[in-house]
Amino acid sequence: MRRTITAMVRTPLGATALALLALVLLTAAFAPLLWGDQADATDTGDLLAGPSAEHLVGTDNLGRDLLLRTLVATRLSIVLALCATAVAVGAGLLLGVAPLLLGRVLGRAVTWFTGIAVAFPGLLLALFFAAIFGSTATAAVFALGLAGAPSFARLCQNLIAGIEARDFVSAARVGGIGRFRVLFRHVLPNIGEPLIVNATVGAGGALLAFAGLSFLGLGVQPPEYDWGRLMMDGLRGIYANPLAALAPGIAVVVAGLAFNLTGESAARSLGLSDDAILTAIPRRRRVRPAHVAPLSADDTASAESAPVLEVEDLRVDFLGTNGTTVHAVRGVDLTVGTGEIVGIVGESGSGKSMTALAVAQLVTSPGTVTARTLRFLGTDPRALGATRRRRLLGTSMAVVFQDPMSSFNPTMRMGDQLAEVAVEHAGLRRQEARDRAADRLASVRITSPRRRLRQYPYEFSGGMRQRAMIGMGLMVSPRLIIADEPTTALDVTVQSQVLDLLRAIRDEEGTSILFISHDISVVAELCDRVLVMRAGEIVEELDVRDLSSATHPYTRALLAAVPHMGTDLDRPLATLATLEAEEERSQGEVGASAPDLGRDLDQSEVSSR
Template sequence: MRRLAILRSPLALGALIMLALVLVVAILAPLLWGAAAVETDTSNINAAPSAQHPIGTDAVGRDLLLRTLVATQLTVVLALGATAIALVLGVILGAAPLLLGRAGGRLVIALVNIAVAFPGILLALFLATVLGVGEWSTMWAIGIAGAPSFGRFCQTLIAGILDRDYIAAARIAGLGRMRLLTRHVLPNIAEPLIVNATIAAGGSLLAFAGLSFLGLGVQAPAYDWGRLMLEGLSRIYLNPLAALAPGIAVVIAGLAFNLTGEALAKVYSVSAMPGGMLGIRRRAPQRRRQPQVAPEPAQDAADAVLDVRGLRVELPDGAAPVRGVDLKVHVQDAVGIVGESGSGKSLTALAIAQLLEEPLRVHADAIRFAGTDLAAAPRTAQDLAQRRALLGTAMAMVFQDPMTSFNPTMRMGVQLAEVSRFHGGMSWRQALQRAAQRLGAVSITDPERRIRQYPHEFSGGMRQRAMIAMGVMAAPRLVIADEPTTALDVTVQKQVLELLARVRRENGAALLLISHDVAVVRQVCDRIVVMYAGRIVEEIRADRLADDAQHPYTRALIAAVPDMRTDRARPLTTIPGRPVAPGSVPIGCAFAARCPAATARCTQEDPVLAEVAPQQRVACWNPIVTPTGGLPAATASTADPEDTDDEAQRGVVAERSAVR
């Protein structure tokens, strides 16, 4: 039904009719009038237009109208052939960074950029001269000349796709480069490629006509529209239609290709049901793949499903957005990580889930998950397979933006079913049934119909619930939720949080919830970890957060969250200054420049994360040791949001003086 929408556009309908007429003429004209178009009549040479010959005859008495109609086939075939050559070569060139790696990809891209700098028609003329005169060599010349433009275009499209979360997940799952290209990349760039291919077909048709007109393309006795224009040029003043008729045919065919491509781009979609691109079903393998079995988890003495020690994430320039993180999550525990944007929350979660790639580097003393140290490199292929099985079944990741985490060209059921197919060895039918069951379990109505829909047909809240359903396709021991309620309204936010709590309760899974919203984390979690500038500055039980938090940054975060008691007549509380950039972390406490309680020691020594109370750790030289249930007046700033940064910094200095 969606594809029928093209018929509602008069322009698109007209383009389809034009293209259909061109293709019908290309197929039928040689069959109906092929013999008549080559018949000569020496008694009727160079005749003017008449009822018998509507656009006249040529120098040997052949009917020019029939020759124009019959020439449609060769013209269209050569144009489509050149377009196909340009498209295939362009995709190969554009995919070079993915297929060849960084070094080889850079070399190919440099060569493509040099080739793009040359005008395409000049490159085609050069190649046509080198390859030789004739229709087939000219077809290759035009195709090769168009490949650099396609290569640059494909390289840009592919670069945007490779940053998506589902690509990172596919790589971690061990998908090869070619499989990654055909399964996840090419379907997602199909629509713009189709538009450009149809436009290129019209351009190739014009290029062919031009080269044939110059005598480099089709040679006698064969003929296309360009050859007919060349032959009619000598009699342009005696019979203009001899040259104008094939030229008009070139314009009509070019417009038909271009307009049809633009129209189809609005409704075109690639089916990614089982079988690959375009919904082509492949024969099931004779031998059924055995399910991958994760190693039996070994419980440690502390009953921790996750134990992270000394986690550090480094950039190529040596900056560390995550530095020295120690974190432990017990069985069925719920731990929240809070902090401002840029504090290292998401990078910590991605590093734990083994989803970070070059150029980022992950170092850790230990990342023990379910008894396996993920920080240690796998020694054998079997170890690598067991680790993938462990991460694929025992750890679930709920990303911040499910629209970039789901492949937009694959149906939702297929994407969920891949978990059971890859890790459980189920058939497609069984895996799709389980996908529908999991969607129903996360309160998505009519799951049997929903598994046949695409991600864009789901609302934001439904996509987030579907992401959670994907995580529980197996039996996860740990669910990592990275900002799962961002950009959702309050009602949907509440539903997602309740769903996470239910998944934790029903599946017995531990939860690691990442958010910048302290109120959200307090509602769901047992313990709260506060991060600033890539390290943990405080860890405390959620029920003691409001009263017993001791780090000034934690207090500032609490004060920045409005509640029903907030005075609406006053500006909202803010934290003065800006967060520290990973590449410019100062000596000492990173929060010192924004902290009103900072002393000289804070700017010289980095505080150690130490236990200050049962189940509470703080990294601060001047903790707030006398809790009041609220934020001390010197800790938060209520400056007008429009104040300049300089004014805010001056306020910090004044507050420091008052505290000292």
């Protein structure tokens, strides 16, 4: 928040808004103390007087100075508007988080109710609630608060929906963290700043609305007075003394502008329109170490005697909206040996990532995962209880996601996020975990690891975030790393560094790696074996040294679609569709002979990629 205020002060709009808001708040704080008694002093000899040197705005029907009463009314007007805003934010937040806490069915009902409530004009809702609660200031506060709650609820629901889609929230759920802890630890800190900004803007609207209710006689009642009440009293003599009604009206406009401009300026400083709103610094709670018992002797023996990962007939299905079933993965078989790097390659939508998520037990409803065999370190995680499954996958399997920015919680420092893995899964104390986090960052070639631990994810470059993601996976010395397109969107230099890092981890730690990519040239450079995937199925499995002699047309099309130094610049780049069509024509003409798909592929060419 300090950075936000600093950024606001550096702009003319922000500096003006903050100065105006400070003036309003100072008036609200000190005007009743300085002029409260004078504002209530009556002068029967000077009733309903016009503007003069003694009374700049005039007097009311009891001879009280209207300018002083306008200044003194600032406190009550601001307090009531802020209370109404607090009620709106509180009620809206409860409705906004309800879908996250109540589940799909009840949560959808709350969402529908919110949508219906948002469709009604806020002023009509306020008048409706005011008629129910009565004509008092307290009733008006609740009326305006409940009338404004639906808009805040819709805002919260939209923000929470965006945070729920982040990988770090999904990982927290799969890791056994309950809904309330996910809400308070991962969701609310990420929506705090946009809520504050919108609440600031909403306070300006509440100020105007409350003045309107008081003007109609549904808000503050005598002998108390706010700006709306002063406007109503001044309206009676508006032709004789227009300033009696204009002065509190001007005060309402100035205060409303102060709140609205401050909110708008804060929004610009945070870049809310560009979805760069996730830089709040929450108050951290101490995480209690999870004292996890080691695996039993039987588990250890079975893990050493079996391959790291065995999968047979893996299927992932999703129920469509029209009742049909979508088969995302269909009958996949794969095995990963100790210290082996196995690549899964295919075009986008072929089922690569879904296969990895199914292996890591990260597929959630409405998806269903079935497999004839699914063993990790000799154990079927589906047959374990929640605690043992979490211990097995949390300590022996690591997942490196494609987008590390969505995998890291943007409101937590990097050191806290890395240390949490060791605290939760290895039972280390906080300082021990931070020491290990620094060591892991150094192992993935991030300089000044101690300083980096105090930084936030947005302060890391793309390549550094990817390496830090790998370092997080190494916090508990995993036996298998699932790398889901870790080099996507990285430049070739950083991509090469990430590949070298993964290869070094395999050589130094003996860690097995399941590497997923759509770039067959990257797979050819890193992996020992390659599984070619298309439409949810493995169409070909071969040693990386045999890529040049691939027999399946789809594999050869993937190879031929990669441009190289000898590519003819006068011809359009090859695509899978055109290459497969050419393959089919060639098979029809030549029979079983394999066409060159536009060029010959030899082993040296594959290796150079």
